Amino acid sequence: MISTTQTQLKRYLAYMVLCCVALFAFGQTVSAHGGGEEEEASENLVEMLPATGENYHIEIEVETLDGNRIPELSITAVITNIETGEKTEKMLHGMFGGNYHYGSNVALPKGEYAIAFHIDPPTFMREGSRAGSWVEPVDAKVTFTSVETPEEEFETEILRTEDMVVVFVAEPAQAMWAFPGAMMDMHGDTEGDMHDEMDGMMDDHDMGSTDHDDEEESSGAVVVGVLTLVLGAVAGFLFGKSRKSPQVVTAPENTDMQG
Numbered sequence: 001m002i003s004t005t006q007t008q009l010k011r012y013l014a015y016m017v018l019c020c021v022a023l024f025a026f027g028q029t030v031s032a033h034g035g036g037e038e039e040e041a042s043e044n045l046v047e048m049l050p051a052t053g054e055n056y057h058i059e060i061e062v063e064t065l066d067g068n069r070i071p072e073l074s075i076t077a078v079i080t081n082i083e084t085g086e087k088t089e090k091m092l093h094g095m096f097g098g099n100y101h102y103g104s105n106v107a108l109p110k111g112e113y114a115i116a117f118h119i120d121p122p123t124f125m126r127e128g129s130r131a132g133s134w135v136e137p138v139d140a141k142v143t144f145t146s147v148e149t150p151e152e153e154f155e156t157e158i159l160r161t162e163d164m165v166v167v168f169v170a171e172p173a174q175a176m177w178a179f180p181g182a183m184m185d186m187h188g189d190t191e192g193d194m195h196d197e198m199d200g201m202m203d204d205h206d207m208g209s210t211d212h213d214d215e216e217e218s219s220g221a222v223v224v225g226v227l228t229l230v231l232g233a234v235a236g237f238l239f240g241k242s243r244k245s246p247q248v249v250t251a252p253e254n255t256d257m258q259g
């Protein structure tokens with residue numbers, strides 16, 4: 001009877017510890033995701049929400065052959081709807097999420113698109129073995145089939161030269177953050193885009209810079225935190241109990257066995 005209780009206690013303890021470990025691991029995974037989901041947005045930056053109709057966030061990742069991201073490129077995308085022939089031009093802005101890349105939110109209603117990227121060389125200085133790298137503009141193309149409401153990430157290498165690898169990524173549209181001054185320098189967008197971005201910026205200010213999604217995310221983090229604490233406390237309590245119990249428990253057990 002007593003040893004059954006003890007076994008149960010140990011089992012509960014094991015479950016509690018497992019839960020804590022799992023929750024902790026989950027928390028680590030989320031914060032290691034690198035999307036900045038766990039970071040509270042700085043008040044110095046303004047949030048640029050996807051404009052109405054923008055369902056995708058397209059990205060270009062440019063790396064050296066040994067895997068270093070290349071900054072200061074100037075990248076434009078000409079998006080052609082293959083069925084209608086309609087063209088849209090977008091400037092991809094340098095940004096840092098999981099890693100440095102160039103991106104923009106775009107409206108790609110369900111259909112097939114030919115996207116042509118033009119990449120102008122980076123303006124930073126070169127030294128040593130890099131004196132001859134990234135000096136010519138390059139062009140790359142991808143054909144992409146969009147859905148109305150994307151949920152998954154699409155990624156494909158679209159160009160490999162002797163000094164760079166270019167990867168195209170399409171993700172669901174997402175918020176971006178920028179310094180207010182930097183937003184004014186975002187040439188290359190159409191006037192409509194600029195207005196949408198400004199509208200998004202104004203909306204954000206009206207809302208007192210608190211975003212609904214952020215609230216949901218941070219309240220989710222609070223729930224996980226509280227759960228971890230509660231489970232940790234329960235586990236600690238049970239652990240403490242189970243350490244005391246052998247003295248109390250073994251005595252009668254031994255008596256039983258002896259008797």
Ligand SMILES: [Cu+2]
Pocket residue numbers: 057058059095097101102103104
């Ligand atoms: Cu991006």
